[in-house]
Amino acid sequence: xxxxxxxxxxxxxxxxxxxxxxxxxxxxxxxxxxxxxxxxxxxxxxxxxxxxxxxxxxxxxxxxxxxxxxxxxxxxxxxxxxxxxxxxxxxxxxxxxxxxxxxxxxxxxxxxxxxxxxxxxxxxxxxxxxxxxxxxxxxxxxxxxxxxxxxxxxxxxxxxxxxxxxxxxxxxxxxxxxxxxxxxxxxxxxxxxxxxxxxxxxxxxxxxxxxxxxxxxxxxxxxxxxxxxxxxxxxxxxxxxxxxxxxxxxx
Ligand code: SAM
Numbered sequence: 001x002x003x004x005x006x007x008x009x010x011x012x013x014x015x016x017x018x019x020x021x022x023x024x025x026x027x028x029x030x031x032x033x034x035x036x037x038x039x040x041x042x043x044x045x046x047x048x049x050x051x052x053x054x055x056x057x058x059x060x061x062x063x064x065x066x067x068x069x070x071x072x073x074x075x076x077x078x079x080x081x082x083x084x085x086x087x088x089x090x091x092x093x094x095x096x097x098x099x100x101x102x103x104x105x106x107x108x109x110x111x112x113x114x115x116x117x118x119x120x121x122x123x124x125x126x127x128x129x130x131x132x133x134x135x136x137x138x139x140x141x142x143x144x145x146x147x148x149x150x151x152x153x154x155x156x157x158x159x160x161x162x163x164x165x166x167x168x169x170x171x172x173x174x175x176x177x178x179x180x181x182x183x184x185x186x187x188x189x190x191x192x193x194x195x196x197x198x199x200x201x202x203x204x205x206x207x208x209x210x211x212x213x214x215x216x217x218x219x220x221x222x223x224x225x226x227x228x229x230x231x232x233x234x235x236x237x238x239x240x241x242x243x244x245x246x247x248x249x250x251x
Pocket of ligand 1: 090091092093094095096097113114115116119140141142143160161162163
């Protein structure tokens, strides 16, 4: 079967789901961009093995819907998200959640950071094929980029999905966020015990946990959590620690 030829928005209820869950509907241009993105990812996957999620409905739910649910445009108003002009996606992989975010916020500047050169090279071909001028790639490690003056405390919003455990994600993301900005950590399951360890880490990094949202995905009914960390004070210069240390010794 040729997956690329399958329309990802084939189910009539998908339009309703966007409306019901995000109080938002993609424009025809955005629908076309989503479809092209799907085709590019499926084609690229043959070469680079970028993602396991390639079936059309799976792609729609886990890559498009999930990416956008984290920054839910209207339904979930968090000051700082809607006005987010500078957004960084840390460990973007094949471009998620960053590319869908750049498609729905054309006036934002989205930086797609990953430490793997072949992923960054692949994303560059996607950006040029889709004509996405408001997104750019950055090859590097979050531990190093978070110490570079041109990136440190520069972003309004940092998003991070499926990169590491939660306190590592906090250490990668909060140093990059300006005071008053938000780090959004996408998670599957979440427990009270994780909550306590996160609280201690976030405090050391200059943030507070503003909101933890639990929701289920609309097609497969899988549980998801999004953690919203507000940056309230400057992150001490000792964070992020050197390459590999956050993972070896999480805060
Ligand atoms: N965020 C994407 C998603 O949800 O589909 C990709 C997740 S993939 C499992 C994790 C990605 O994080 C990989 O592409 C890896 O190269 C990148 N990564 C891991 N540690 C990193 C670090 N310290 N700095 C930058 N990128 C990192």
